[in-house]
Amino acid sequence: MPTLTPPFPDFLPEWVARQRWYTAKGRTPLLRRVGGLRHQDPDGEVGVETWLVQDDGGPSPVVYQVPLTYRGAPVPELEHALVAQAEHSELGPRWIYDGCHDPVYARLLLATILEGGTAESDGGAQYGRASGHRASGDGAMGAHTGGEQVRVLRGEQSNTSLIFEGEDGPPVICKVFRVLADGRNPDVVVQEALAAAGSTRVPAPLGDLYGEWTGPAGERQHGHLAFAQEFLPGVEDAWRVAVRAATDGEHLGERAAHLGAAVASVHRDLAAAFPTHEATEPVRAQLRATWRDRATAALLEAPELEEHREAIAAVYARTEQAAWPGLQRIHGDLHLGQVIEAPGRGWLLLDFEGEPLRPLGERTAPDLALRDVAGMLRSLDYAAGAAQREHGADVAADWVARARGAFLDGYAREAGHDPREDAELLAALELDKALYEAVYEARNRPAWLSIPVSGVRRLLGTTAP
Ligand SMILES: Nc1ncnc2c1ncn2[C@@H]1O[C@H](COP(=O)(O)OP(=O)(O)O)[C@@H](O)[C@H]1O
Numbered sequence: 393m394p395t396l397t398p399p400f401p402d403f404l405p406e407w408v409a410r411q412r413w414y415t416a417k418g419r420t421p422l423l424r425r426v427g428g429l430r431h432q433d434p435d436g437e438v439g440v441e442t443w444l445v446q447d448d449g450g451p452s453p454v455v456y457q458v459p460l461t462y463r464g465a466p467v468p469e470l471e472h473a474l475v476a477q478a479e480h481s482e483l484g485p486r487w488i489y490d491g492c493h494d495p496v497y498a499r500l501l502l503a504t505i506l507e508g509g510t511a512e513s514d515g516g517a518q519y520g521r522a523s524g525h526r527a528s529g530d531g532a533m534g535a536h537t538g539g540e541q542v543r544v545l546r547g548e549q550s551n552t553s554l555i556f557e558g559e560d561g562p563p564v565i566c567k568v569f570r571v572l573a574d575g576r577n578p579d580v581v582v583q584e585a586l587a588a589a590g591s592t593r594v595p596a597p598l599g600d601l602y603g604e605w606t607g608p609a610g611e612r613q614h615g616h617l618a619f620a621q622e623f624l625p626g627v628e629d630a631w632r633v634a635v636r637a638a639t640d641g642e643h644l645g646e647r648a649a650h651l652g653a654a655v656a657s658v659h660r661d662l663a664a665a666f667p668t669h670e671a672t673e674p675v676r677a678q679l680r681a682t683w684r685d686r687a688t689a690a691l692l693e694a695p696e697l698e699e700h701r702e703a704i705a706a707v708y709a710r711t712e713q714a715a716w717p718g719l720q721r722i723h724g725d726l727h728l729g730q731v732i733e734a735p736g737r738g739w740l741l742l743d744f745e746g747e748p749l750r751p752l753g754e755r756t757a758p759d760l761a762l763r764d765v766a767g768m769l770r771s772l773d774y775a776a777g778a779a780q781r782e783h784g785a786d787v788a789a790d791w792v793a794r795a796r797g798a799f800l801d802g803y804a805r806e807a808g809h810d811p812r813e814d815a816e817l818l819a820a821l822e823l824d825k826a827l828y829e830a831v832y833e834a835r836n837r838p839a840w841l842s843i844p845v846s847g848v849r850r851l852l853g854t855t856a857p
């Protein structure tokens with residue numbers, strides 16, 4: 393049995409702990425291999441292996457996907473992605489890299505998806521599946537022959553996205569899910585359903601990788617490992633557009649209204665493609681209980697909000713008297729960073745995975761479409777906060793209110809009803825989102841915590857948006 397010195401337990405947990413996608417920041421991962429597989433490098437030179445590891449060191453067990461490549465010589469361009477340098481008892485010195493940054497892994501992944509390949513592994517098989525949808529302007533998806541340039545999308549993310557651009561086919565973005573959940577990933581399921589319904593508000597899904605691993609009780613679990621879709625090069629996301637506008641003192645105006653209309657159109661298609669439910673009293677009580685539980689958990693992680701405990705409960709209680717619209721499938725984690733502006737196509741929505749900190753069952757359950765509206769309203773507030781924080785901008789006092797107003801006007805026109813008519817619900821959902829954000833920032837970007845904390849305080853000053 394060949395051995396590696398140092399062995400994986402000596403370097404992998406420490407490397408995982410430093411990754412942006414590691415969910416239990418500040419703790420030491422306690423990793424256990426629950427699946428994985430070896431890929432065959434067509435040139436037989438680079439070892440490619442995906443590790444699926446369960447971390448028992450956090451508040452609850454999390455399964456991570458860690459693709460690694462093994463090379464016999466260092467690659468200077470991959471220095472930033474070096475996981476460890478080790479000695480293999482048979483092969484000699486090995487440089488071990490984060491596979492997502494290594495083009496050899498990236499091309500194998502895309503080929504497995506687009507060619508519908510199967511790979512056997514110690515934890516069960518992995519299957520690639522091409523979706524049959526086509527990127528706009530070009531149909532030749534199978535023409536990806538491996539000659540394209542591959543790069544990793546930069547920026548703050550909970551997953552790792554690889555971009556393939558070249559002359560072999562239209563550009564593709566392939567998201568490698570870092571945190572795995574037992575069940576089909578909503579990002580894949582929802583985008584596929586919207587594309588099948590003919591929605592023009594999402595990029596074309598191109599295919600996915602599905603795999604198996606061993607669950608905590610020794611049971612077989614399975615879910616999506618990666619998702620490939622049409623990549624729209626050179627586009628800007630709405631977050632950049634909004635922060636720049638806030639910094640430059642420009643109002644978003646019609647652009648915000650179009651954004652509202654795009655969200656309303658996706659909601660209409662989601663309501664047609666997935667089951668809808670009436671918000672019966674037990675359902676309402678259940679949703680309120682979820683908000684309250686989340687608030688309790690948020691106060692533990694952001695203790696500066698503790699003094700608002702009762703005021704928060706009062707905002708939720710006010711929804712008891714309100715009329716509730718029906719529940720439907722929604723985006724679930726909608727913010728400005730999830731929307732891109734594509735030339736000639738307008739705003740497109742991305743990333744239907746839901747809030748990564750919530751359990752999968754909660755993320756896929758029908759919910760109020762207003763939750764997404766609340767997410768965008770919060771995000772416009774964030775954009776102003778970021779313009780001040782990051783760019784020292786003196787954002788006009790009415791910038792946020794006008795952007796939010798225009799967004800809601802556009803939504804109302806397209807949807808045929810105005811979310812402002814559901815003021816109590818919208819306030820509760822904005823508060824729930826701001827509390828989620830406080831937890832997210834406390835864990836990931838403590839320097840930004842003041843943005844959602846001020847948001848919570850502002851929301852508690854009034855119940856109207
Ligand atoms: N199909 C696409 N075309 C162009 N850019 C994209 C596409 N998909 C994602 N992006 C860019 O990547 C960013 C992150 O994508 P997202 O799906 O939100 O990943 P994550 O789950 O890691 O947050 C987006 O904000 C956008 O800028």
Ligand SMILES: O=P(O)(O)O[C@H]1O[C@H](CO)[C@@H](O[C@H]2O[C@H](CO)[C@@H](O)[C@H](O)[C@H]2O)[C@H](O)[C@H]1O
Nearest residue numbers: 548549550727728729747748770771774829832
């Ligand atoms: O895009 P993700 O699915 O990883 O979403 C997570 O990270 C987001 C930060 O990138 C976080 O969004 C918060 O910050 C945004 C600015 O960076 C802001 O536009 C959003 O309104 C705010 O919620 C998101 O909550 C989190 O789930």
